[in-house]
Amino acid sequence: MAVIVVMGVSGSGKTTVGGLLAAQLGWAYAEADSFHPRTNIDKMAAGTPLDDTDRTPWLRAIATWIGAHAAGGGVVSSSALAHRYRDILRTGGPVWFLHLHGTPELIATRMAARPGHFMPTSLLDSQFAALEPLSGAEAGLVAEVTESAERIVDAAVRAYESWSRGIEA
Secondary structure (H helix, E strand, O other), X not given: OOEEEEEXXXXXXXXXXHHHHHHHHOOEEXXXXXXXXXXXXXHHHOOOOOOHHHHHHHHHHHHHHHHHHOOOOEEEEOOOOOHHHHHHHHOOOOEEEEEEEOOHHHHHHHHHOOOOOOXXXXXXXXXXXXXXXXXXXXXXXXXXXXXXXXXXHHHHHHHHHHHHHHHHO
């Protein structure tokens, strides 16, 4: 068994898809924003991108959650933008990634439409600049956010189950 990390830039739908995916699988769900210390949230809210010094403790906390849920399955959302960040997440245990992908224009429109979130649209360019696609060595699926959340979840469940049968054999 593994934990599914729903990844992508801010505004890609990680929370919505992650919650639906966890419900469909009957697994625990965690929203990665809840692992951020207040200083990170304040920094982003002020329009300042996080650096690796800010991100590392946050990623390690998520990896700990992954380790606690790997045996029974779990879903966690995390931007997980760079390979080195995903490497930290994998220290917690086996991980399968669901990368929610969309154009900068579509994601900016989505971000502008969500009131009260701490992440400003002004940081979107820095997220796309940091985003590194999944490599061939990283298990997962890339899903276009132009699809409905339900269709993304259905495709993810099928792809994850196919993958997990391969690692259990």
